[in-house]
Amino acid sequence: MPDAHCRQMSDKSSSSTTGLLVRFRHDQRGVTALLWAGTFTGFLMAAAVAVDYGLAVAESQREQLALDAATLAGSAQISSPEHETKVVATVEAFYTANRSAVGGSTLKSTSYDADKGEIEATAGTALKTKLLKIKDYGQKTIDISTRSKVVRGTGTVEIAMVLDNSGSMGGSSGSVNGTYIEDLKVAAKNLSSAMFTGAEGTDRVKVGLVPFAASVNIGPENRGASWIDKSGQSSIHFQNFSENRSRFSLFDDMNVAWKGCVETRPGGLDTSDEPAVPGVPESLFVPMFAPDEPDDSNASAAGQPSYPNNYISDFGGNCPAGEQVCTRFNRKRNSCTAYAPAPISVAEAQSRTCKYLSATPTEDTGPNSGCTTAPVLPLNSTKQDVLDAISAMGASGNTNIGEGVMWGLRVLSPGEPFAEGREPGQGDNRKFMIVMTDGENFLSSTSNHNRSVYAAHGYASSGRLGTTYTQAGYGEALNAKLTAACGAAKQQGITIFTVAFRLESNPTTQTLLKGCATTQDQFFTAGDGDALLQSFQNIGRQISQLRIAE
Structure with missing residues (x-):
């Protein structure tokens, strides 16, 4: 069975x-x-x-x-x-x-x-x-x-937007915004609004703004700050001047307000976040003062072309009358009908401080020449303040990306000149820098004795950018300083995003920006305004650290 x-x-x-x-x-x-x-x-x-x-x-x-x-x-x-x-x-x-x-x-x-x-x-x-x-x-x-x-992710966030405001950003973009600088404003405002979403009224999110061109404007309200060289302690304070008169006194002589730009610090401190200490002269920030450059008569006598920043007479103010020479002779009368001061050397003409007393500079030039950007906005937790600062940006001047990065670092760091940043290790805090530029480092060269226009490093003739007095030489020196500035920021744990805007034909600057970014994924290219907007959106998404909660 x-x-x-x-x-x-x-x-x-x-x-x-x-x-x-x-x-x-x-x-x-x-x-x-x-x-x-x-x-x-x-x-x-x-x-x-x-x-x-x-x-x-x-x-x-x-x-x-x-x-x-x-x-x-x-x-x-x-x-x-x-x-x-x-x-x-x-x-x-x-x-x-x-x-x-x-x-x-x-x-x-x-x-x-x-x-x-x-x-x-x-x-x-x-x-x-x-x-x-x-x-x-x-x-x-x-x-x-x-x-x-x-x-949103937990913790706090600090962001410094380091944005190119040089003259090329004023070009027509063909977008509904009209110009490249307006495209940038839209992208920066959208990113800022995204960052503040759900965080307004708290200090969880702080955003700072560093507009840069040939220099950076740290704000005229800081004239009396302890980290500003008000009296001439730094070795570079009296460069370009024959007398030891402070730069602020020269502004006061003309009754002209200092706009807020400063020169880079000497001795390697231009790429360092070393704190400014009153007892350490070279650590202080020297206010920019663009000297009145020689009159055409003095330039011509020296065989020099006209100078671009000639805004007052070399013999004005309380300067001594000096020798007079005949400039118009009437042969019939056999007499001189017009006199003018005898020409002086271009070096003397430019370095005189006597000429500034009660002088009135022309509208388009003057002691604030080279200071073309809106002021820095320190880290701020109010969205409208950030949006207003972005709206104030304009396009003018040359390009010094490294100087922008250094002030981005100073905005994020906890010490002066801007002390709004949190100390390292303070809670779950993250620091970010967004660096955007549409062009290469550029300082206009000149064929006169200054070798360049006046900018954050003074004149090129000072040797602070080396002694290769060519356009290419200045660019190489500024590129090296950019790399050093990016390294200084990353050493402090700052995550850097970089955006190369309309730089398809400039592989050198793209390589520099790629090296500046913390990782390859944090380097972006944008060929037009729409791509720029998308790049900023992608950066905002990474910074937000959105997380799946459920």
Whole structure:
């Protein structure tokens, strides 16, 4: 009997799985048959559950990844002016792109809080079963439900935006904004708004702004600061002048306000965040004062071309009258009808301080020549203050990227001249710098005795940019200082993002910016205003450190 029964079981094994289960269930021929049927049915049931629910777990993981990606993408649009239409549309687009091939997948809901910077979505899939769908089990689908919530990362953030405001940024961009500087303003404002989303009224987010061109304007309100060289302690304070009169006294002589720009510090301190200490003269920041350059008569007598920043007479103020020479002679009368001071050397003409008393500079030139940018905004936790500072930017002047980076570092560091930055290791705080430029380092050379226009390093003739007095030589020196400045910032744990704007034909500057960025992924290129906007959005997304909360 057992042998016969075993042969019957062997014969049945060749049948379909469904038929086997049915015959087992209706077999009435004894306890042995019932035991075998129960055991084998349970085994197949467990196998079916394992297979289908294993597939369900894997599908649930894919569903969750797709929903997380969709909510993260949607979160980037929360700060957009069109967030009411863009957030939900972006979530739907990303979810559909990742789940369109899966039947039964549905995005059920999307909600967000623009003030808190949070977004939440739910989705579901009715997964068709493979084995459990047979008629004896009857389960045709397994329902999968997922939920994703994206919130801001914890901790605090400090950001310095170091933005090119040189003259080339004033060019027509062909965009709705009109010019490249206006494209930049839109990108910077959008990023700032995104950073402050959910953080206004707190100090969780602080943003500073460093507009740069040939120099950086640290603000005229800092004239009396302890870190400013007010009286002439630094060795460079009296460069270009024959008398030891402070630069602020010369501004006062003309009744002209100092606009706020400073020269770079000498002795390697131009690429150092070494604190400015009153007892250490070279550490102090010297106010920029663009000297009145020689009159045309003195330049001509010396065989020099006209000087670009000639804004008052070399013989004005309380300068001594000096020798007079005839400049117009009447032959009929055999007499001189006009006299003028005898020419003096261009060096003497430029270095005189007597000429500034009660002098009135021309409108387009003067002692603030070379100081073309809006002032630095120190780290600030009020969004409107940041937006207003961005609005005040304008395009004018040469380009000194390294000087911008150094003031970005000084804005972020905790010590003076700007002390709003948190100390290293203070809580969960992160520091970021965004460096954007549309051109190479550039200082205009001249063919006169100054060798260049006046800028943050003074005149090139001072030797602070080396002794290769060519346009290329100045560029190489400024490039080296940019690299040193980026290194100084990264040594302090600052994450640097760089954006090369319209620099497709300038591989040298692109390489410099790529090396300045903390990682390759933090270097961006942008060929037009739209790409610039996208680059800033991508940077903002990285800084926000959005995280999946649920």
